[in-house]
Amino acid sequence: MIIWINGTFGSGKTTAAYELQRRLRDSFVYDPERFGFVFMENVPKEIAESDFQDYPLWREANYQLLKQLADQYHGTIIVPMTLTNEAYFQEIVGRLRDSSIEVKHFTLMASQRTILKRLRKRLEGEKSWAYQQMKARLSQLRSTTFHTHIETDAKSIDEVVETIARLSGARLLPDNRSRLRKVVDRIKISLKEIRLLK
Secondary structure (H helix, E strand, C coil), rough: EEEEEECCCCCCHHHHHHHHHHHHCCCEEEHHHHHHHHHHHHHHCCCCCCHHCCCHHHHHHHHHHHHHHHCCCCEEEECCCCCCCCHHHHHHHHHHHHHCCCCCEEEEEEHCEEEEEEEHHHHCCCCCHHHHHHHHHHHHHHHHHHEEEEECCCCCCCHHHHHHHHHCCCCCCCCCCCCHHHHHHHHHHHHHCCCCCC
């Protein structure tokens, strides 16, 4: 099974993905952005796309690798990735489903105020690319294509993870970490998100 966690930048996708992985036996986080970084770093700037998702090869590569992983890996594959173009969604998620692969898709939604607060925690303010994309992405994600929506403004990350697991039919392992350990683990995820920690 693939659990795809969608949402605009700063919605909590990556944190939710890694927290979910901690509590699911035999699970793996697959990050499609890694292919995107390869494209952005290896294409001359004169012909580069502003968004790596606009490269057909990025979409094809992620579809093919996810299909192979789903065919060979018997655990749960967790994919935290913003995907707001409906045609691109069909090229990846739609094709996976057409290939008889179970994909549970969830979109984490939040108000603009909440998103800005979360982006600031990532050291990204109103001038950041992520913030500039926010309004359009939130509007696009309201489409029924991107169901199931999970409103996260009033939810803790633990509640988000529990909601995803319940709606996916996945059984969570108990979380025996101390409060401090959780904070440290989530800081590490945030640092990874801003690529300060590899």
